[in-house]
Each structure stands twice: as C-alpha cells, then as structure tokens.
Amino acid sequence: MDDPATIRRSNIVAAATPIFLRYGFARTTMADIAKVSRLTRPTLYLTFPDKESVFQAVVETMIEAKMTQIRQGISDLASFEERLLYACNAWAAEGYELVQAHPDAQDMFDLGFKSVCAGYQAFEDLIADIICQPAQRSAVDMPSAKIARSIVYALKGFKDIAADGADLRALIATHVAVVSAAFSTTKRIRSK
Structure with missing residues (x-):
C-alpha cells in the first residue's frame, strides 16, 4: 500500500491535469490546483514546492501513459508500417486534436519545458526501437536514432502546418509510407 504522501501526490497530479490542459501553464495558479485537489495551499506546497514541479509531474504522467498506450497498441500489429503509423498518430495526431479542443494545452508540447523535452526524447527512443530491426535489414545506412x-x-512540423486533424493524419501517413519504402530499398542510402 502506498504511503499518504504518494497518494496525495497522485491525487494532485490527477486533479491538476485537466486544469493545465484547459488553461495552460501560464494561466494556471497554485490556488487553482489546491482548489481542484481539495487541499489548502500550505498542504499543496508540502507536496510540490511550486507550479513548475506540478506541471512537470503532470507532463511526466501524461508521457508515461502515452508511451504505455503506444507500446500496447503496436504489440498486436503485424507490419513495421502499421506499428510506425500507429505510434506517430498516437503521439502527433492525438496531441494535435487535444490542442484543437483546448488551445492552452499547447504548453504540454512546448519544448521550453524540460519535462516536455524529456517526453519527446522518450518518444524518439520508442521510434528508434520500432525502426531498429527494419532499418538493419534494409539498405538504409543510418543509425536508428538519427x-x-x-x-x-517532422511530426512536430506537420502539426504546425496541418489544416486540421484529417490533414495531419494524411501527412503522417505519407511520411510513414516514404520511410517504409526507404526501408525496403536495395540500393544503399547513406547518412552524411
């Protein structure tokens, strides 16, 4: 059984998540978080020293849930292209749709926050795992991480130019098809 401090921390993160998604980082206050957590501000400050640490915990929890969702989702998919497409849509398209519904949720994807950067790195590592074996079997002479x-x-850029969710999913599908085709080539494609 978890100790009371761990339970309180989890409850705060769960309560703060929809507040950050709705109002973003800048407009959310510790008073807002205390209110939705049904805690006094002093009790909130015993658990989290500042808003940044609550935000970091929210982002880390969301990233962990997203990585779990992607790993579970790709586990039953047969082809490399299906796995890559699922992962890219789960990360980029679902995030895009979240921001479309709640524009201030854009903070959850702002690379100015270290926790968001760590999330992108976790997704990058997951993509490298997905492409590792297909890349090794292909004529592509580049490290999977690269x-x-x-x-x-590229997904981040697609989110910036997409007209809507359907357009973003089409851009992702095209990109995944190109990557998949590159991995089926026999002529060597070298990294510079």
Whole structure:
C-alpha cells in the first residue's frame, strides 16, 4: 500500500491535469490546483514546492501513459508500417486534436519545458526501437536514432502546418509510407 504522501501526490497530479490542459501553464495558479485537489495551499506546497514541479509531474504522467498506450497498441500489429503509423498518430495526431479542443494545452508540447523535452526524447527512443530491426535489414545506412529524430521532428512540423486533424493524419501517413519504402530499398542510402 502506498504511503499518504504518494497518494496525495497522485491525487494532485490527477486533479491538476485537466486544469493545465484547459488553461495552460501560464494561466494556471497554485490556488487553482489546491482548489481542484481539495487541499489548502500550505498542504499543496508540502507536496510540490511550486507550479513548475506540478506541471512537470503532470507532463511526466501524461508521457508515461502515452508511451504505455503506444507500446500496447503496436504489440498486436503485424507490419513495421502499421506499428510506425500507429505510434506517430498516437503521439502527433492525438496531441494535435487535444490542442484543437483546448488551445492552452499547447504548453504540454512546448519544448521550453524540460519535462516536455524529456517526453519527446522518450518518444524518439520508442521510434528508434520500432525502426531498429527494419532499418538493419534494409539498405538504409543510418543509425536508428538519427532516423527516429528525423521522424519525430517532422511530426512536430506537420502539426504546425496541418489544416486540421484529417490533414495531419494524411501527412503522417505519407511520411510513414516514404520511410517504409526507404526501408525496403536495395540500393544503399547513406547518412552524411
């Protein structure tokens, strides 16, 4: 059984998540978090020293849940292309749709926050794992980590230019198809 401090921390993170999603980092206050957590501000400050640490815990919890969702979702998919498409849609398209519903949720994807950067790195590592074996069997002569980084930040760019969720999913599908086709080539494609 978890100790009371761990339970309180989890409850605060669960209560603060929808507040950060709705109002973003800048507009959310510790008073807001205390209120939705049904705690006094002094009790909240016993658990989290500041708003940044609550935000970090929320982002880390969301990233962990997303990584779990992606790993479970790809476990039953047969092809490399299906696994990569699922992972990219789960990360980028679902995040895009969240921001469309709640524009201030954009903070959850702001690389100015260390916890968000760590989340992108976790996703990049997951993509590298997904592409590792197909890349080794292909004519692509590049490290999986380098390819994964390219994919992850292409997704970020797609979110910036997409007209809507359907357009973003189409951009992702095209990119995944191109990557998959590259992995089926026999001519060597080298990294520079």
